[in-house]
Amino acid sequence: MPVKDVGTEQLIKETARRVFFVEGKLHATTQDIADAAGINRPSLHYYFRSKNELIRQVYDEAKGEMVVKANAILGSDLPFREKVEHFITIFFNYVTGAPYLQSFLINEINCKNPLLGKSTGTPPEVRRFLSEVEEEMKKGTIRKASPENFMINLFALVSYPIIMKPLYLDFFEHSSDDYDRLMTERKTMIMDMIFS
Amino acid sequence: MPVKDVGTEQLIKETARRVFFVEGKLHATTQDIADAAGINRPSLHYYFRSKNELIRQVYDEAKGEMVVKANAILGSDLPFREKVEHFITIFFNYVTGAPYLQSFLINEINCKNPLLGKSTGTPPEVRRFLSEVEEEMKKGTIRKASPENFMINLFALVSYPIIMKPLYLDFFEHSSDDYDRLMTERKTMIMDMIFS
């Protein structure tokens, strides 16, 4: 009996991820994805019954991955400052590699596709990180505020410039390289901003 | 001779803006927009020849408006600190009122619709603001960095939390009201972060 070929199914999902998250084709058709994967459309329907089902899986897994990634860093036992520094580095690369991921998620949440997995809730690692943040605020290492807002700032300062790059390329008269050069100084800048 | 009815045309555009920017229906069909406007679809084609043309106009005008809005504040002759404070207030409301606007722009830019208006270039008001930022850095009022990065931080800290609200509602276990409460403390927090 032939083993279930997991190759094509994975190929399709990875291609969908690339099309959606990297190339940012939020309106991509199943044909677009099939072409990009070098397969034909009925195969896509063979593995995923419908476009919605493919999107649901891609959505759920991507969200899960992001949470896992954040947990791995924020839940690690590094000293606070290094943890934040590490987070910036890792997430900068992560978002750079999938600049349309967050826009995709936002859009899908908004579509209220009832198939999408429900919230997993705040993971314990993040809760612990939030209380670490609170403690650092008491120690005076960082500015006092809601720990949630501290986290949001972190994500904002790292993600936003990458996500909105096309907008600012057009706004400033920059080449892509100019803009990327601008990005390189951000890590230390963000650290400076956060640790007053 | 009957006067050219500008009412319906405006109604359609405003409805499209609402559907795209406020409701975030990035996949909205012409039927969706027509229904939301209370007109029928052929009327939409009467005023705008195609969906693309409608989107082009909505895109161009929205981008223009955003630039005008930014210019009006950043190009004003308020003292630097008040100018930044004013910007935060105004833009917070602006983005709150159209949370999907930036995602829409990003997505459309990416679609490389050849009809979209080309970059207007960095407006002189923004150039002036950037040199003001540079001067404040020399004076030591704010941290030294690329002035562009200063601007990007401003936009990031104001926009990102609003744009990505659905994502964080799901991540933290917050109600919409909880999250909004979190937002209220951001203005002073951002000011504190920026003016070290």
Place this chain on the structure above:
DNA sequence: ACCTTTGCTGACAAATTTGTCAAACATAAT
């Protein structure tokens, strides 16, 4: 060799979305 299961494909069907058009309608000037 034969059967069985899984994967792939072309051809077709259905659904959705967009675009068109002629006719009806409204309004104001003549």
Place this chain on the structure above:
DNA sequence: ATTATGTTTGACAAATTTGTCAGCAAAGGT
């Protein structure tokens, strides 16, 4: 009233996108 001009509409056609299905190919077990 008639005409001219701009607007709205229903009905239709075209294009696009999605979904289905029967059949073929491959591969492993009997």
